Amino acid sequence: MPILLVVGGGLFGSLAAAYARRQGIEAVVFDCQRSGAASPAAAGLFKEAWAGRKLGEHYRQALPVLERLCGLQSVLLQHDDGSPESFLFVPPRLILEPNPVRAEVTAVGDGWLEAAGQRHEGWVYLAAGVWSGAFMPGLEVHGKAGAAFAFAGERAGRIHPYAYGRQALAFVRDPGQTYFSDGTAERVYEDKHERESLLRAAALGLTDAPCRRYWGQRPYTPGGPLFVQRSPRTWVATGGRKMGTILGASFARRLVEEELR
Ligand SMILES: Cc1cc2nc3c(=O)[nH]c(=O)nc-3n(C[C@H](O)[C@H](O)[C@H](O)COP(=O)(O)OP(=O)(O)OC[C@H]3O[C@@H](n4cnc5c(N)ncnc54)[C@H](O)[C@@H]3O)c2cc1C
Structure with missing residues (x-):
């Protein structure tokens, strides 16, 4: 079975790698620590109302993934009038790949990538946040x-x-x-x-x-979050906006359970 090569060790890439390993697929994450990466800044909070109808299906798909990989926590925040509001919560530190390969991925093709002058072969998952456009001409991400x-x-x-x-x-x-x-x-x-x-x-x-x-x-992509198969052995996922925990988990499930065969 090919290994999974993940570009980007943020919430999207780390969740995909962790879920793949749970399903018996070897995964390697490459991350060059770009300044402005979103995931270390994330609160890690989410609730169904934030997902709304548009992202509701992602929310439902994500919860069991997060529960299995990191455990769901809840946190109670108090409003000025003393009333409590409850959120689900997974701290990013429990998700983020602890030891990614610290190298910039400089080129990507169908089923291969290059980092630090070396070529690696396998399934490729591009989860490079706002930098994803570098790997997919025409992709609009801001x-x-x-x-x-x-x-x-x-x-x-x-x-x-x-x-x-x-x-x-x-x-x-x-x-x-x-x-x-x-x-x-x-x-x-x-x-x-x-x-x-x-x-x-x-x-x-x-x-x-x-x-x-x-x-x-x-990362924002026009028309909503993006998950696309760029070529037979290469996928791109980004557009996590304010819901990166949920969307990263939902796309990790989709990649591993529906695409990698
Ligand atoms: C202040 C703040 C609070 C937030 N709070 C929440 C919240 O409570 N709940 C929630 O769900 N979301 C929250 N978010 C949103 C969430 O952080 C993002 O949606 C999510 O982190 C996006 O993850 P990502 O993996 O797509 O991108 P990123 O985290 O940006 O990761 C992309 C990674 O790719 C790497 N990379 C890029 N190019 C290359 C390359 N060529 N080679 C190797 N590596 C590369 C970068 O170094 C980076 O680490 C918050 C965001 C911010 C800024």
């Missing part, structure tokens, strides 16, 4: 950038909706820290966006200096 911040110490979960479809939220994503993000997603990210995000963090009580800043570009 980034919408946002920052997230970690603050020292574990604080109670909070949520504060501040505009239609936008909410500032703070919770313990990783032990010993409180993670903050506010859904900022800009094609042109400027200093003022950063300042506004930090003001929203302060309004949730996170007034000290962050101990870590994350900045990532969510």
Whole structure:
């Protein structure tokens, strides 16, 4: 059986590799740590209402995959009036490939890729986020950038909706820290966006200096998330937008259960 060669060790690529291994397929992930990769910045939250009718099927397909691979967690965030809101949650650190091959993939063809001057053969899954267009001429993918911040110490979960479809939220994503993000997603990210995000963090009580800043570009493709067979042994998946955990898991299932034969 061919091995699976995955380009990109973000949520999309890591979930595909992990699910393939679960099904007995050997997988190798290549990731060259591009600055602006989305996945390390992700909160890792999701709920059915966010998926809506358009992405509802992905949501249903994704849950058993995530449960099997990492276990589903839930987290309770409190609104300003004290009412709780519950989310499902998988921290990115439980998903992301721990030891990918740290090399840039420089060329890809049907059933092969080149990295660090070496050619590798197998099934190829291109999951390179906003950089996916480099491997598929004509593919339109653009980034919408946002920052997230970690603050020292574990604080109670909070949520504060501040505009239609936008909410500032703070919770313990990783032990010993409180993670903050506010859904900022800009094609042109400027200093003022950063300042506004930090003001929203302060309004949730996170007034000290962050101990870590994350900045990532969510991949958007016109017409919705994209999963396409580019040639007989090569597939492309991207367009995770604000739902990368769910979409990455749903596409991992599709790749492994429906395409790799
Ligand atoms: C602040 C923020 C908060 C978010 N919160 C959530 C959330 O709560 N829930 C949710 O579901 N989603 C969330 N998202 C969205 C989610 O992060 C993205 O949808 C998802 O991470 C996209 O994953 P990806 O694997 O497609 O892309 P990426 O994570 O960008 O990964 C692509 C990888 O490909 C690698 N790469 C690119 N080119 C090459 C090459 N030539 N050779 C080798 N490697 C290459 C890069 O280094 C990168 O690691 C959030 C995003 C941001 C920015």
